[in-house]
Amino acid sequence: GAFFNKFYLWKIIAAAIITLLSIGFTYYPAIIYFKIYLTFLSLITIFLFFEAVLYLKRTLTKTAKIPVFTKKALLITVIAGLITFSLLAISYSVAAETRQCLPAQADLVSTKWDCLLEQTKIFIPLSLLILICIPLLTAIANLLIYPFSYILKERRIKKASRLMQSFDGTVIGIAGSYGKSSVKEYCAGLLGQKFEVIKTPKNVNTEIGVANYIMQKLRIMNELRNDKINKLGKNEKKKLEIRNWKLEKTQETEKLRENYLVCEMGAYRIGEIKKLCNMVKPRIGILTGINEQHIALFGNIENTIKAKSELIQSLPKGGVAIINNDDKNCRSVSIPEGVKKITYGFNFDSDVQLLEIRNLKFPPEALCPPLAGDQPACAGRPLAEEIWGMEIVIKFDNIQKTMCLNSFGKHNALNILPAIAAAKEAGMSLDEIKKTVENLEPPENGMKIKTLGKAVIIDDTYNSNPTGVRAALEVLDGVNKPNKILVLDDIWELGKESERIHRELAKIISEKKYNKIILTGKNYAEFMKNELIKNGISRDNIAAEIILSGYITIDSAILFEGRMSKKYVKRIFTNP
Template sequence: MTNGFYSIISFFFFIFLLRNILFWVSLWQIKEYRSDRLRAHLLSTRQGRSLIFGFENIIKITVLLLFFLIIFVDKLTFYYSIIVSVIYLISFIKVIYELTNKKFKLPKITIKSILIFFLTFLIGLLLYLLPLLDKFFWLVFVDKILTFIIAFEIALFSIPSDFYKDLIIYRAVKKRNLYKKLLVIGVTGSYGKGSTKEYLATILSGKFNILKTPSNNNTSIGVAKTILSSLNERKQIFVVEMGAYKIGEIKEICSIAKPRVGILTAVNDQHIALFGNLNNTMKAKYELIESLPNNGFSMFNAGNPNSLNLACKTKRKKIIYFADYNDKTAQILKEAPSLSQETESLHMLPYEACENKNLEYDIVATNIKIDKFQISFNVELKNKNKKISSLKVRLLGGYNVENLLPGIYLADYLGMTKSEIRESLKKILPIKKTMEPFITQKKTVFIDDTYNSGFASVDSAVEYMKLYKGKKALVLSPLIELGKNASFDHYSLALKIGGICDYLILTNNDFIEEIKKGIDKSQGECVIMVDSPKNIASFISVTFAKNDVVVFEGREAGLPLKFLEYEKVN
C-alpha cells in the first residue's frame, strides 16, 4: 500500500477516533463517572451490550486476531490492509451520518471532560506515530485500546477527585455548622423528589428566604458546593434534594446538610440494578429519616406503598400526606396485609410494618380535577381541622398534587396564611423538561418530559394523555437500571400504552420484544416504530395536527425535538 493511500485511511481513522473518544467521555459523564452505572448500562441494555457484542466490535476483534495468522502468510497482508481500510471507510461514513442526523454525542464541557478528551487523544496520536507492529493492525489496536485507556484515566482522576471532594465537604460542614437557626428540609425518593423540592421551595419563598439545591445537583459534592457558594446569613430555609445509587450516600449528604425535616416521596425499583434489590433501595432512602434529630419530623407519601410501609416502621414524629384521586385511601389500607410474594415485581414490598396499625393522614388532597394545563384541588389539614378550597396550579398531570402537598403542609406549619399559600401556588410552573408543554403551528401539543425517565413518570405521562381526543403518540427512550424487573416493567408499561396511544415511537431497540408483547396483549391499535431522531421528527411533522398530543419521555426522546418547531404554551 502506498503512503498516500495509508494517509487517506489514517484520516478516516482519526475522524472516527475523535468521535469514539467523545462518545465514551459522554457516556462516562452521563453515568457520573461511576463504574457501577456504566457496568449496568453495558450489561442490561441492548445499546450497552451492542458496544461489547455488536457486529462492529466483533469484526474489529476478529481482525485483531487474524493478524496473528497473516504474519505467517505474507500474501494475506494486502487483503488484511484492504479489510482494515474498508472498516474505517465505513466508520467515517457512520460519523457523517451521525452528524447529519444529530446523533453525534458530545459530553458537557467541564474541566474533567476536557482533560480526559485531550489526554486520550494525545495518547492515541502518540501510539499512532509509534506503531510496534503492522501499521494497519496498529490502527485497529489503537482504536480498541483507547476505550480501556479512558477507563484507566477516569480511575486515575478519581484519586485527586476524591481528595478534592473530601476537602469541599469538610469546608461545607464547617460553614453549615455556623448557621444554627437554619431549617434544612431534605427530600428523597425514587421519583418525585426533584419536583417536590422545586414546588416546596417556590411555596415557602412566599414568606421566607429560601436556598435550594439547583437542578438535579443532589449528590454529596453537589450539596457541599451549594452550601459553600450560596449559603449566607439571610437564608432561612435550605431545601435539599438527596439522590443515591447505593446505601450510605444519603447518610453522607445528611451529615453535611443536617436536615430537621425529611420528606420521602416514593420508593420503587428505579436504579435497582445498582441497589441490588428493593430492600436495599428502601434502606438507602430511609437513611434520611434515620438521620433526623429528636426535634425533627418526617413526611411520607401514603400514595406509594413502600413509602407508607416505611412510615409505619418509623417511631419518630411523622406526617403522612395523601392525594386522594379516586377515594383510594381505604382501598390501599384494605389490601395492605394480603399482598403476595409477587409484590416486589409490582414495585412494592408487603406491608408487614403496617399490619394492625390505625394510620391517620395529616394532609389530604381531595376533589382533584385535572385539565390539560391546570390542576385544581382542595386540601384538608386533618390535625388542625383546616380546609383550603379551590387551589389551582398550572401543572400537567394529576400526580403533581402529591408533590405539592409537602410544601402546602410546611407552609401552614411555618405560619403562612391561606392567601400566602394561594399566591405562592400561582408562581409554580412546569419544571424545564418535566411535563413542559409546547404547541406547534398546526396546534399539536408537545409535552417535553425528557429530563429524566422512570416507570412512574412514563405511567403518569400516559395517564395524562387520556385528556386528548385526537391522535396520541409517546416518543420513548426505554428505561435503564431496572435490574431483574426491567422486562416486566417494559411489558407492563406497553400494556397500558397500547390501550391509550395510537403510536409508540422508540428511540432504540432496548426491550423491544417485551414491549411488543405488552402492546399485543393490550389489544389496542397502537403502532410501534423505532427510528432515528430526524426520521421521528419528520413523521411527527407530517402525521399530527390540531387536538393531537405527542409526549417525549426520556433523554434520547429529546433528540427529535431539535428538528421540530414549536413554542411555549401561554
C-alpha cells in the same frame, strides 16, 4: 455502559482477530491468512465508517448528545489521550521491528516499500484495536485520578460542612426515585413567599454538587448579612450573581429572619444520602416515592429502599418526616424515635389527603371558568396566555381546601402535597398556602403543555420513570382530542427489571388505542414493538421515525415522554 454494549464488544473482538491474523500473516505468509485478514479489516472499516457517518448526521441535525466537559472530564480526556498516543507509539515501534524488516533479514524484502507494507500489516490493526478501546482507556484514566479527586472531594465536603454550622435556618432534604426536583421547586416557591429561601439548582443532588453550591451561596449570604458586599470585586460580583441575592431593606422587614435551605438528595450507592445528611443536617425530610428506577445502580429494590430512606433515618429528634402514603415502599420505611411523621397522598388515612382533581383549560385572556355547582378557586384571576391547570381539593388537619394549580397531571397534584405539609410545618396558615399555591409557576423541569396549530403538545422529557410514565399517559388520555400520538423513549437505570417493566408498560399502552406510537429508545424500542404487537397493536400504528407534521394541522394530542424525546420537541417547534 457503552463498553459492555454487545456491538462494542463485537468491534473489539473483530479488531483483536485482525491483529492476531496480521501477526500470523507476518510470520507465516500463507495466502489464507491474508484473505481472512483483509475480510475482517474491510468489515470493521466499513462498520466504523458508517458509524462515523451516522454520528456526523446526528451532530448536524443537533440530535447527538453533546458531552459536558467539566474540569474533571477534561483532565480524564487529557490523560486518556496521553495513554492512547503512548500505545500508538509503542505499536509503531513494534511494527518497525517486524521480522521482515530487521537488518539481518533485509535480504527478504526487495524494496523499502515492501518493508513499509509489512510494517503496516502490524501497525494498522494494532491502531484499530487501541482506538476502539478508548472507552476502556478512559475508564483507566478515571481510575488513575480517582485517589486525587477523592481527596479533593472530601476536603470540599468538610469545608461545606463547616460552613453549614454558621447556617442558622432549617434544612429540608428531599429524596426518592422520582419527583424530587418538582417537590423541591414547589417547596422553595411556597416558603419563599414568607421566608428567605435558597435551594440547590436544577438537578444538583450529589455530595460534591451540593458542597460546591453551599460554599458558593452561603458565603455570599454571610457576606450580605455582615454588610461586606463592597469587599467583593466587580468580576466576583458578576460571577456569583450577587444581584439575585441582594436583600433590600424593605424585603427584610416583610420577611421573617428565619432561613430555609431546600436540598435535593440523589445517590448512586448506599451511604451517599447519609453523607449528604451529615453535611447539611436536615430537620425536615421528604420521601417522594421509591420504585425500580435506580435498580441498575443498587441491584434490587431492597437496596434502593435502604439508600433512599437514609434521609429519614438521619433526621434528629424533633425532626419531621414527610412520607408518600400512596407508595408501599415509602410506607415500609421506619421512622426514628422522636421524629414527627406526616403522610400525604390519596389514601384515606393520609395526613394531607388529596380528595379530588379537576382538570381545567384556561383559554387566552379569559378568566378561570366556573365549575358546575362550585366556584373555582382560581376565579377572577386574569391569564395572559393559554394555560393548562387543575383544581385540587385537599384535606389537612380536618380542614378542606380547594386550590388552583398551574400544573397538570396526577403526579403534579401529589408533588404539591409535601410542599404544603412543609409550609404548614414552617408556620404558614392554610389560607396563606392556598394563596401562594395559586400563584406558583409550574416547575421548570416538570411537564409542560403547549399548543401548536390544532395540536396539544405534552412535553414530559425532563426524565422518565415507571410511575411518571403512567401518570403522563393519564394526562394524554385526559386531553379531549380525537387523535392521540405517543412518542416514547426507553426508561433508564432499571437493571434486571428492565424487560419486566417495559413489558408491563407495553400492556398498558396497548389498552389505550393510540393512533400512532413512536418508539425513540435505543435499547428497548424493538422489544417494546414486539410486545405491543403481541398485545394486539397493529404494526402500522408503530413507528421508529418522527413524522408529525400531519398531526399538527388536525385535532390531536402528542405526548413526548423521556429524555431522548426532548430533541424532537425542539424540532417540532422549530420546523412544525
